[in-house]
Amino acid sequence: MCGIAGILQFTTSTDIIPEQILHRMGDAIAHRGPDDAGIYLSRRQHLGFSFRRLSIIDLSQAGHQPMITPDGNTCIVFNGEIYNHLELRRQLESAGYQYRSRTDTETILYAFDCWGESFIERLDGMFAIALWSEHEQVLRLFRDRIGIKPIYYAVQDQRFIFGSEIKAILATPYISPEVDTEALYHYLTFIHTPAPLTLFKGVRKLEPGHMLKIATDGSVSERTYWTIPSSPSGDVDMEDEDAVCSHLKSLLIESIDKRMMSDVPFGVFLSGGIDSSANVALMAQLMDRPVETFSVAIKGQEDTNEFAWARKVSRLFETHHHEIIIDDSGFLDLLPAIIHHQDEPLADPVCFPLYHVSKLARDNNVIVVQVGEGSDEQFAGYKSYHRMHALMTRWRWVSQLPRSFRQALYSALVPLLKFKKVDYRQNVIRNLLDGGPVYLSNALAFYDREKEHLLASTELARKQYPSSTEFMESAVSRFSAQDHPDFLARMIFWELKNRLAELLLMRVDKITMANSIEARVPFLDHKIVEFSMGIPEKLKLKNGVTKYVLKKSLRGLLPDEIIDRRKIGFAGSGKNMLTPEIFAHAKSLLLHPHHQYFNQEYVSELLSEYERTRINYTPQIWTLYNFELWHRYWIEGDTALQL
Incomplete structure (x- = not known):
């Protein structure tokens, strides 16, 4: 996992790209890759890449990026993991390509050289890729099918700028932070900004399954190379319940197995629910050492504390278990860091416990974790x-x-x-x-x-x-x-395309990478998504049971009490997080805004009604609060978030 950034200067400009700007872009996302850094300038110095490396595969300097083909024609910066890179490597070596490293980065480089743009359809993994062709004078960007890895871009003043995070783009002198009001309008509904919009005016997010092609004459074209299917894939009889369950289980085993590819320690975020427990159970079968598991709870919130369930799973599969109990009184102290790392407001208080459990993993020298995102969306778990x-x-x-x-x-x-x-x-x-x-x-x-x-x-x-x-x-x-x-x-x-890709996966990416760890998402293997979209609704919701087909496929692997337990959610909810201290802080900011986007009479009435009746207006208050924090930090420059 890494951080990538870059600039392409169009031929209408005579400027060259200063190296110090590339270094500044890399420094802005240094948390994504503390192990190595590098920059690249094209022959005419009108294309520049910046890179920060978190070493996962081939820890040697042979994995340094930016990486260039031996003939100097193609250069790559890449964030993510390609799980089938060894299979592709064998094909490319048979075609005559000679490797200098064990990295999947080199495989992408040669795959593009060998198969052109269609190489992207052969990749199995999570990725944000930038490829520069010196011969064509063309830059290409690719985002993975599901949207696990982000990539942002802006076209401004005769240049194209991109980065793994928006802060890399803002580190250049070419973009000043302003509010995109259309994005704000939709944020107020969805509690995040739907792609391709961002809350920063002029900055866009590449959609999942999309690629961009940018030429030096300033032309930018976009195409879709993968979409979420609406019909069954493969030859499994979708009316045969047992066959569907059997195939789903085999796909999940395969997905977890290939996501254990790593040259560094890895583990699992464990809540004791069905998704994280399935990760643990299958990893335990595949490993010759104890699985490292990590759990988090919030002090005083006993109704959301899942330690008992996590410990039960840990004992059952003999994991090396780690726990952390956090105090929500520390939330305000962590606010500047959370707002900084999110780039955009994600009105989801789970970012707070997620930050702490990610730090717990890193403090225990675990660099890669498996997470359970994507299961509820595909199998109707909510x-x-x-x-x-x-x-x-x-x-x-x-x-x-x-x-x-x-x-x-x-x-x-x-x-x-x-x-x-x-x-x-x-x-x-x-x-x-x-x-x-x-x-x-x-x-x-x-x-x-x-x-x-x-x-x-x-x-x-x-x-x-x-x-x-x-x-x-x-x-x-x-x-x-x-x-x-x-x-x-x-x-x-809609949940896969919007809320999962642009809220939940961005939450996972930004907060885990804030602690320099890589999160892998086995339930979002594209083969599982393609198969699950063909499963009829009667097997996802059956007799009032949510995730019916997944639960049936895991019986025998997990105890029934784990499979059938009540869903709680990751370390609590927004309702629990809106403590008196946090509400007081939110109220003080919302009643004294430094902008005029909202009707203050309505906001005041909303806050008063919440205090008076305790009706659950938490989603609305949390959404406004997060925007206010974001606006003060990024637009006004109050990086300490002082009142």
Whole structure:
């Protein structure tokens, strides 16, 4: 795992790239790679790469990047891991390529030289790749299929700038931090910024499964090389429950096995839930030494403390177990570091315990960890999936009524539905009546109708952006048009494309890399994703049981009490994290903002109602609070976050 950055100067400019700017970009992301650093300048000095290395495979200097082909034509900087690189290496060696290292970086370099752009379809792994062709005078960027590794870019003043993190781009003198108001509008709904937007004006994020091609004449083209499938892949009979479970288990074993490729110590973040426990169980079968496991809990939050479950799994599989109990009173002290490493606000308080358990792993010399992200999204593991599916089934008849009747009914109900706080049931019924989508996300802050109140009489209210509902619909409609998948499949598609890729995986990447450790995600092997998208909804939600097919596939490997236990979530929730001290801090900032994006009367009323009634407005408050912190840190330059 590493950090990459670079600049391409277009031919319309006579400037050359100063080395000190490349060094500055690398320094901004030094936490991603504390083991080595390097820069590269093309022959004409109009293309520059900067690199920071976290050594995982081939710890020698032979793995140094930027790496160049022997003929000097192609140069690469690469962040990630290619799990099938040995298989590809054998093919390339048979074709005559001679290796100088044991790295997967060199395999990518030769794969591009041998197969051209189509090489990307042969890679199995997580990656953000930048390749420069001296002969073509073309820069190419690639992001992995699922979006596990990020890559950001900006086109500004006759140059193209990119980096693993936005802070690398901001380290140049070419970009000044400003708020992208369209991104802010959608952040308020989704609690993160959906790709390709970012909250920094002029900075974009490459979408999962996409590549960019940038020429020195300034032309930029983008194409999709992989999309989330909407139909079954392979030859497994999806109506044969036992066959589906058997194949799923074999895919998971294969995925975990290949993700154990490492020349440094590795372990697992363990909660004692089904996903992390499956990681431990399968790794224990494949290893000849104890698995290193790590758990975190928050002091005083006994209802979310999962130590008993984690210890049970640790004893069962004889792991070398580590625990840390953190005090939420230290949250405010950690705020500047969290805001710095996130780049953009991720209105998810899990970043706090995740930071501590990542540091615990690093302090115990573990450099690579397996995590459980992606399982709930693919196999309908959240309660909201079940609730929404049941609600949609119960109210589906409404959408089949004549449109004129639905519109009349909607008009009659509008006066009764004008509440400022909208829950998912109200949103489903309302949208079934007026023809809107019934599902937006598993985690939301403000629905579009709530934003009308939040943004009333502000400059943002006068902007004519597509609603967040329309933003979501444009993506899901393209997916639905392929094979008209069922309702649950559309929900899962949107969660994989949006919330998983741009919230959960960015949370994992930014916070683990803040502690210089690499997180691998076995449930998000693209073969598992392709297979899971073809599994019918009746095997994901069955008789009220979420993740039914996954649970059945793991019986016999894990005890039933682990498989069937109540889902808690990673080290608590936002509701628990909004302690009196943190709420007081949030209130002091939100009532005295240094900007005019929100209607202050509405914000004040929201805070007062929360204090008075204790209605769960935590998602809304946490979303506004995180934006305020981000704005003060990145836009105003208050890096100490002083009140």
